[in-house]
Amino acid sequence: MTAADQGPLDPAAVAALYEQYADELRRFIAGVLHDATLAQDVVQTAFAKLVEQGGQTRSESRKSWLFRVAFHEALDARRRLGRQDFALRRAAEKGEFDESTLDSASADLVRQESIEAVRRTLTELPPEQQEIVRLRIYEERTFAEIARLLDIPLGTALGRMHLAIKKLRARLPDAARPEP
Amino acid sequence: MADHQPLDVDWLAFRYVAGEMTDDERDAWEIRLADDQAAREAVAAAYELTQAVAALPPSVWECGSPVAAAPSPLAGRATSAAAPRSSRSPIAWWASAAAALLAAVVGWNVWDRASSPAPSFDANVEPDRELALLWSRTRHSRPGSLIDSTVETPSSDMAEDVGDATTDAADVATLDSPPDDSPDGALDSPAARPLGVAPSWMLSAVSGMVERAGDDRSSDRSTPTGEL
Numbered sequence: 001m002t003a004a005d006q007g008p009l010d011p012a013a014v015a016a017l018y019e020q021y022a023d024e025l026r027r028f029i030a031g032v033l034h035d036a037t038l039a040q041d042v043v044q045t046a047f048a049k050l051v052e053q054g055g056q057t058r059s060e061s062r063k064s065w066l067f068r069v070a071f072h073e074a075l076d077a078r079r080r081l082g083r084q085d086f087a088l089r090r091a092a093e094k095g096e097f098d099e100s101t102l103d104s105a106s107a108d109l110v111r112q113e114s115i116e117a118v119r120r121t122l123t124e125l126p127p128e129q130q131e132i133v134r135l136r137i138y139e140e141r142t143f144a145e146i147a148r149l150l151d152i153p154l155g156t157a158l159g160r161m162h163l164a165i166k167k168l169r170a171r172l173p174d175a176a177r178p179e180p
Numbered sequence: 181m182a183d184h185q186p187l188d189v190d191w192l193a194f195r196y197v198a199g200e201m202t203d204d205e206r207d208a209w210e211i212r213l214a215d216d217q218a219a220r221e222a223v224a225a226a227y228e229l230t231q232a233v234a235a236l237p238p239s240v241w242e243c244g245s246p247v248a249a250a251p252s253p254l255a256g257r258a259t260s261a262a263a264p265r266s267s268r269s270p271i272a273w274w275a276s277a278a279a280a281l282l283a284a285v286v287g288w289n290v291w292d293r294a295s296s297p298a299p300s301f302d303a304n305v306e307p308d309r310e311l312a313l314l315w316s317r318t319r320h321s322r323p324g325s326l327i328d329s330t331v332e333t334p335s336s337d338m339a340e341d342v343g344d345a346t347t348d349a350a351d352v353a354t355l356d357s358p359p360d361d362s363p364d365g366a367l368d369s370p371a372a373r374p375l376g377v378a379p380s381w382m383l384s385a386v387s388g389m390v391e392r393a394g395d396d397r398s399s400d401r402s403t404p405t406g407e408l
Contacts, residue, residue: 137233165191
């Protein structure tokens with residue numbers, strides 16, 4: 001760390017970092033909290049800390065620093081909202097995504113190019129993998145339900161989803177925006 | 181900390197976002213998230229992936245595969261929690277409609293053949309000379325094509341075969357009336373057909389009869405009477 005790295009960050013540098021990483025960071029925290037609105041609050045807190053303490057970070061590791069700080073903020077927020085988190089986990093155990101993941105806040109986190117990439121990639125998947133993706137994510141069925149529905153072993157259902165996720169993930173556009 | 185395979189990271193991240201992990205797995209994963217930037221980015225990607233699939237409009241899945249036009253980000257959200265979509269796809273409907281149409285066409289064709297008046301053949305009327313000649317030639321040729329039989333020299337017993345020809349041709353005519361869409365339908369019309377030219381469908385029928393008759397005769401010769 002050089003002397004130039006000490007002290008508050010230049011607001012323009014923070015704005016550039018926000019432009020570059022904020023969306024991906026919101027998606028990460030939304031994945032942790034299952035709550036896009038709360039994720040937005042956490043991300044804002046993390047960037048506020050970046051303004052205050054960013055000078056103590058190395059420029060090449062600021063993304064990692066941001067994600068780590070936001071993750072701990074998310075865990076704190078989840079502990080503060082323990083009862084709500086319990087309800088979320090119970091819903092997740094039943095294979096239900098929380099409704100908050102479907103609100104407009106979460107819609108802002110999904111890029112149009114990602115939706116299009118997913119749609120294109122799905123067409124290239126074998127039908128049995130498409131079916132698993134549809135049943136698990138789109139219809140929000142559990143893998144146990146899917147296995148029963150398709151009359152296949154649970155491991156087969158998981159294996160097909162595993163392969164589908166691998167292909168879909170590979171086709172997602174790069175998360176971080178190019179540096180301005 | 182980063183010695184895991186990327187595939188494992190993506191799969192674990194998906195399971196984490198989808199709530200598929202046990203409490204112990206989740207705790208271990210979150211310990212890893214505290215230090216592993218690749219794992220954190222994998223969670224972000226898994227979240228976007230699940231949301232992107234959930235955002236696909238229902239029409240994307242209606243054909244049994246996601247082939248519809250580009251979706252709107254919010255198009256699928258209103259219905260994503262709805263009951264499972266119908267598994268009856270438009271392709272199945274089209275296939276059913278095509279099968280029904282095919283059945284209707286075939287049925288109509290059978291009905292038309294059965295109900296349309298078969299060309300009558302009056303044995304008392306002198307048959308077309310062309311047909312008589314053809315019949316005579318083909319009866320004495322080996323079973324084969326009509327073209328082969330027509331190049332043979334007329335035999336001397338042509339006259340006695342004419343009577344047989346009229347009977348057999350009458351039978352054939354009732355079995356195989358001409359199709360309405362025959363390209364030479366105009367020629368097959370009795371009014372339009374020049375005298376002495378047998379209708380093409382009849383010539384074809386006779387040719388078939390000749391072949392069958394030839395086969396029957398050859399089998400009769402080869403079959404000992406005692407076995408009948």
